[in-house]
Each structure stands twice: as structure tokens, then as C-alpha cells.
Amino acid sequence: MKVYSEKDLINKEIQDLKDKNLKIGLVPTMGALHRGHLALVERALNTNDKVVVSIFVNPTQFDNGDDLKKYPRTLEKDVDLLKTLSEDNILVFAPTVDDIYEGNTVAEKFDFDGLEHEMEGKFRDNHFDGVGTIVKQLFEITIPHNAYFGEKDFQQLQIIKKLVDKYHIPVTIIGCPIYREDSGLAMSSRNTRLKPEYLEEAPFIYKTLTSAKNKFGIKSANKVTEWVENQFAKNELLELEYFIIADTETLKPVKRKSRKKSYRAFIAAYADDIRLIDNIALN
Structure with a gap:
């Protein structure tokens, strides 16, 4: 298995593969792979x-330096x-921060038509500028x-779908279902850092989401x-x-339910100092 650390080298390799009419897929990760990543x-x-x-591990999408460390x-x-x-059939691209940012570790500024200001955007400063910066670069490097x-x-x-649309990037974005532990806990690289008592309690998040889904059918948001x-x-x-x-x-909070729209419930919670997120389709 080839592991590339320089963007110029992997870009050339992929150009050669595309010249042979081979179809290329990309799975962006921050490492610490688990079964959910493997499913992708x-x-x-x-x-x-x-x-x-x-x-x-993209530094510009972390608003907490300790979390990055x-x-x-x-x-x-x-x-x-x-x-x-x-x-x-797998090529690993594991670049350094310098290779990606070339000595200027700063995120681009993006306008995602307001999507970036909802939920995570309210709690994590400039997070989605960092996400947009690295994903756009990965698309340009790995085409x-x-x-x-x-x-x-x-x-x-x-x-990311909005990024592709606004910048006319020729890539198809495919969303894949959440991969869960047997307990229902959404798989995450951060789960490995949970202390035993918090790991045992964390499935409460998904249990609460499923109950909320049931209640959403008969109660207001x-x-x-x-x-x-x-x-x-x-x-x-x-x-x-x-x-x-x-x-x-739109990712905007629902004020009054409509049968013509689809809704999801989103949650973020702390287990000690570990931040966990999850969501579930409601209709």
C-alpha cells in the first residue's frame, strides 16, 4: 500500500490513474480510524x-487548542x-501541516449561505472555514x-455539498449512514479517549435521540x-x-412542523471533557 506525504506526488499518481480511465474515490479522515471509517x-x-x-488532523477546524493537541x-x-x-486499490495521503498550508496555517473565509452559522457554527468559532479550506484542497489535490x-x-x-455547488467542483458527494456501536453510540475517534464510566453512559445520547424521534410524531418541536x-x-x-x-x-430550527419538509434532531454533549455529537432523521 502506497502512503504519500506530499501533495504533488499523489496528484501526479492520480493524474496517471485518471489517464487510464480509472474512477477515483476519496474518503477524507483525520485518522484514528474505526469501523465507521472502514465502512466508508x-x-x-x-x-x-x-x-x-x-x-x-486539520488544525484550522479546531477552536480548542487542547482538543487539537x-x-x-x-x-x-x-x-x-x-x-x-x-x-x-487504496492510496493513503498523510500530508504534513506544512505541505498543506505551506507555512501559512490560516483558513480561507467561506460563505455557505448561512449553513455555517447554525448549530456547530454557534459553538465552534470559524470551524467550517477550516473544514471548507481542507476539503477544497483535498478535492483539488486528489481530483x-x-x-x-x-x-x-x-x-x-x-x-460540503454547498461548497461543491458554489465552487463548481466536479465531484459527487455521497453521504453514508452513521455507523454505531452495538450500544447505539455513534462511532467516533474521540470515543477512544472516554473514561470507562463515561463510555458506559454515552449511549444515553442515542437512546434520548430515538425517544425524541418518537415524541416528535405527536408533540411540538x-x-x-x-x-x-x-x-x-x-x-x-x-x-x-x-x-x-x-x-x-436550511439547518434552521423548526418553528412549526410542515409535512412538506424533512427534519433531523441534532445533539452535542460533553462526557467529561470529550465532546460528542449525533443526529437522527425524524421523518
């Missing part, structure tokens, strides 16, 4: 000739996991036909939100940051 790669392998898996970096283990899927993103970061998925906030107020280990029911297209 498997899907990409099923519909492309070659798949690029990028492994890069603690984020797990396990490149050797990640490569070994990818080898279990394919040694010949994929298809790119695969998990729905756990649903807001990010919608923003405000009533469901109040119920979720009360459930977390009684939980001694998990601290709710936000729970929002939003329109899946």
Missing part, C-alpha cells in the same frame, strides 16, 4: 477503481487497518470522481426539546451543549 472506504471501493484515504494520531495502525480491505462523508457530521455534509433538556438535567455524567430540531435543507 468499503463503499468507496465498491464503486471506484481506486480510493484515496486522506489522514490529516489531544486528538489521537495513529497512522501506522490506520494503514494496517486499511490493508485489511485492500492493499492494491476524485466521488467523495464519501458520514452522516454523523450531517451539518458538515450539507456544507419545543415540547420535545424541553423533554430532552430535562432528561440531560437529570444525568449526572453527561452535559448537554445543545439539542436542536432543524430543517434538513
